[in-house]
Amino acid sequence: MARRGLALATPLAGFLLVFFVVPIVGLLSLAIREVEVPRALPRTLQALAGWHAEQPLPAPLFGAFAEDIVAARAGSTLADAARRLNYEVNGVRSTLMRAAREVAAAPAGTAFDAAFFQGVDPTLASPAFFAAVQRARGPVSAYYLLASVDLVRNAQGGIERAPEGSRIYGDVLLRTLAISATVTLLCLAMGFPVALLLTQVRERTADWLMVLVLLPFWTSLLVRTASWVVVLQKEGMVNSLLLKLGLIAEPLTLIYNRTGVLVAMTHVLLPFMILPLYTVLKGIPPQYMHAAASLGAPPATAFVRVFLPLAAPGVAAGSLMVFILALGYYITPALVGGGSDQMLSYFVATYTTDTGNWGLAASLGLLMLATTLVLYAAAHRLSGGRVMAMG
Missing domain, CATH: 1.10.3720.10 (MetI-like)
Known part of the structure; x- marks a missing residue:
């Protein structure tokens, strides 16, 4: 009798699992998953390994960053990464897209260093921007969870309340x-x-x-x-x-x-x-x-x-x-x-x-x-x- 009851309940349980539980879990998992920046800027994240916000930016970083944004623009992954970074660094979305176009159009032999990106926009050569890139390295982060309760991470990685105008x-x-x-x-x-x-x-x-x-x-x-x-x-x-x-x-x-x-x-x-x-x-x-x-x-x-x-x-x-x-x-x-x-x-x-x-x-x-x-x-x-x- 118990087996017959279990057999009758199995289709309903399977339906709920496939069409209710799995989609909800998949959606809620987006609250902690970070996929946009790792997919678009893998070389940049590798160059940032071990770097801390109070240290000078690594010298090889900007070359890797230039390669990443050109490849990501060609592979249509840069827009998603730019949108994700724009949540933390206001206005960087359009700046990042423009930087990708200028790097792609630069003459052969151009030195992609801090001075080059400083000329595009000072934000792209700032430690604050690359600290945001590093925080989005994934595979998981608490950025969205913190934002949902009006908290943010500062440049040193500590948690603090969001600015007054952003607490909603x-x-x-x-x-x-x-x-x-x-x-x-x-x-x-x-x-x-x-x-x-x-x-x-x-x-x-x-x-x-x-x-x-x-x-x-x-x-x-x-x-x-x-x-x-x-x-x-x-x-x-x-x-x-x-x-x-x-x-x-x-x-x-x-x-x-x-x-x-x-x-x-x-x-x-x-x-x-x-x-x-x-x-x-x-x-x-x-x-x-x-x-x-x-x-x-x-x-x-x-x-x-x-x-x-x-x-x-x-x-x-x-x-x-x-x-x-x-x-x-x-x-x-x-x-x-x-x-x-x-x-x-x-x-x-x-x-x-x-x-x-x-x-x-x-x-x-x-x-x-x-x-x-x-x-x-x-x-x-x-x-x-x-x-x-x-x-």
Whole structure:
């Protein structure tokens, strides 16, 4: 029987391994892999072996560097290496490409030394540039991981905080956590009464109410989010109603800010809170509340001391599910939020599709994964294992 069960599970396990685990591991590995510079500048890295930033640059270095950039330009690997080095040395991408053209066009017998590259651009003859080349020698490095938490390596190889104007990901992570926590609290505040109502009404009424709860699942996420743009805009239904009721003198700004993000995300994620809550609340025998009342407990006391502890697994499971889903949201904040409301997933998508910075995209994705695992472990520990049981 055990062998038959294993045989039935093998195709699914193989599918998950090939189409889920392997691609994710491959993507996340880009956070530590360094392939661009070693592939384009092998002779340069060999000449830099044993060199330290406080020492003079080795004499054979510039000849090897000249050979590398010409060969890499011909082999179409220089652009990738230039883009990688440009992350650490601003503006060096175009400079490196120009240097490759000038070296290739130089007359025979030209001495490719420090003075030659100094004439092209002083950056290419500086220890700071070659220190960046050396740090990218691979096969692995912590550059992208450090960048994802606003840290950099200095010229001596030590780790320090990024310059003031470059510290963005720490703030983005805190913003992502704050938005996710706020949406979770809003879903809990609105979802708990609904789940409780579903357990109190007749079964036929509960079925119709459950259809309304599940109705958002039958509509595309993009359509649901776009509809909030129509509803919340200055000429939308909400502002029009408030103006007619005389509650406001001029339209409120409800879209392209944090308000729009919270409203749209709460609407989308509310069913994920209601369903786990309903499952747990439905299993709580009503006799417990009757017993508490018979012992003299007021309704509020009975609710807090008897009902809520029994509902805790549903609260924990629903909150964790909503929070984790909210952490990875991209479409909703992108459509209804402003520039200061974008979450970490927005930057992952930007670096993947727009700039091609796969290393930083993988590092930010790894940061999101680590945050999710830490929060899950904390919730599991605080709930005494009941979150795992609900999952």
